[in-house]
Structure formats: structure tokens, C-alpha cells
Amino acid sequence: MPLCKAVIVPGNGAGDVEHCNWYGWAKKEINKMPDMICLLKNMPDPVTARECLWLPFMEKELGCDEQTVIIGHSSGAAAAMRYAETHKVHSIVLVGAYTSDLGDKNERESGYFSRPWEWEKIRGNCAHIVQFGSTDDPFLPWSEQQAVADGLQAQLHKYTDRGHFQNTHFPELILTVHKLRDAE
Template sequence: MRRAIIFHGTGGNPGVAWYPWLAARLAERAYDVEVPHYPGLNVEPIAELLPRVLKAHTFDEQTVLVGHSGGASLLLALLEHVRVAQAILVAGYSTRPNDSDEPVLQAAYDWDTIRANAGELYFVNSRKDPYGCDEHQGRAMFERLGGTQIVRDDGHFGDWNQPYDEFPLLNRLIP
């Protein structure tokens, strides 16, 4: 069975931004969709959060992972441990994008393992991201991992002050 797991960003939850919209679109296409809530995302260290995330979900070579902001950074840690069909990192980053603490980041990544486990890989970033999760962050990951980088001018792709209730691009990227 095809499975999709959508990970919210820092301070987010499954009911905000485009997450419910994308989940509904994928469910219509016979995906088993999960949009879990991890309030500790980017609050507690990744070394504490990651084992719980790995235990809570099933990952296989038919799984699609979508992560937004801190959730995209979580995908990097996950991909060191699981093999999936596709990973889409929206407003993702692998180094501190601003002056905030970023407990979701690891000190280092096994880029070769991530590349081998990620399947089809997309980085969707914005030149106008107010938090620094911009095209430069996407480019740094793209240069290490390959895949496809998509650059837009869409802010943070949803935030407390940026309604972004639909994301048709993501629906088109997922087969």
C-alpha cells in the first residue's frame, strides 16, 4: 500500500497550512496518509525525538515523506535510518537558518546514506523565506544529495501570518 507521512513545521500541528489539503488529495488517490503531531519538534533534541518518530510509523519503499520547515529537517535524520520512495523537503534546512536554536538539526549528516535512502528527492524553497529557510539552504542540500530543487517566491509556504491552505505543486510532485 502506498503511504504518505506529512510532518508539520516548528510550532505547527496537523491542522494548519496546506497539510489537511494535501492529505485529502493523497487519500483520494488511495494513499494511506498520516499527519502526526509532534509538539516537541525543534523543541527537544533530535536524538530524543527521532527514536519515537521511527517507532511510531511504518516506513518502506512505497512511502512518501513530506516535511515542512523543521519537519523537513526531521526528514534528513529519518533518512539516515529508513528507505522511502520519495522525500519532499519544503522550506527545509540542514544548518541554522537564523539565530534561533535548532534542536531538530544534527551536528553532522551521513549524506551518502540519506542519498541512498531518499528515493526521488525534492527541495522546495523560497527566495523570500522570512526565517532563512531559503533557496541557499535548499541548494546546500541539493549539492550534497542531488534530486530536484524548486525555487519560488512564496514566503515560508504557510505560517501564522501567511495563509497557504493549498499547495498544488506538492500534489503534482507525488505520483
């Protein structure tokens, strides 16, 4: 199926997502692409980012399906991975992805880290998996990001100077979506 939609799933605590990090900018850039639409909405339970609320929202409100690339940042990357365990999607693009609750109570309460990751199911439900990570991320140890890349056999874009990808522009993401749009 051809790719026709991108959905940006933000990190927790993002506030108004249209004006946070690169999310609104990326939405505008993706919407300029022929035959593409990009959705970005404020998520329910934006601070704790509970899996039991986010995954149904991704399915019902954002319509994530086999023609969708899910772009997940931080908690949104965890949501994208859990979603792809049980749903077929075109692609997932993970930005600042990690595998554990990092010893943080709020992360533990989200529910994403309460069971092992089903890497094989995720790979089987996605035609393409791309990951962006940075060794200088102040929140995520590189070992967590590398574990995601290894588990998913992701196409990894490793940086040393992007922190947690909280900048206002992210041109490499747009190039990736262009390539995914044209991929089989």
C-alpha cells in the same frame, strides 16, 4: 516496492497540525488517491522538535518505511533528512529545507545540526528526492536551501514568491506525490 503511504512531518511550532498551513488539506487530497494513505499527527516536543524524539516517533508511530514518502516541512525537512540517513524510504519531499541552526538557540537544541549531513547515505536510502524552496523565504537564506539541493542532488522546484510555504493549499505537492506514487 510500490509507494502506498505518505507521512507529513510538520515544522516546529505548528500547533494542531490538522489546521496549520497546508498540512490538513494535503492529507485529505493524498487520501483521495487510489491505494494511498496519508498520515499526519501532532509531533512530540512540537516547539524544539528534538531529533531524539521525532525520529523514533516517525519510525514507531508513523511507520516510515520503504513504502513511504516522507513530506517534511522546515524542521520536518531536517527530520526527514536525518531519518533517511539511517532508514530506507521510498522518497523524501523537502519543503523549506536547510542545513544549519541559523544561529538560533532553539534550532541548535533540536540536535539536527550538531554534525555534518551524510548526503550520500540519504541519497542511497531514497529512490526519489524532491525539494521545494523559495528565494523569498523570510526564515531561510537561499544559500541554505541550495546547499540541500546540491548535497542531495534533489529535483529542485525553485520559487520566488512562496515564502516559507505557510499557505493553506499546495497543489504542486499533490502533483509530486501523484508522480512518486506511480514511479518505480
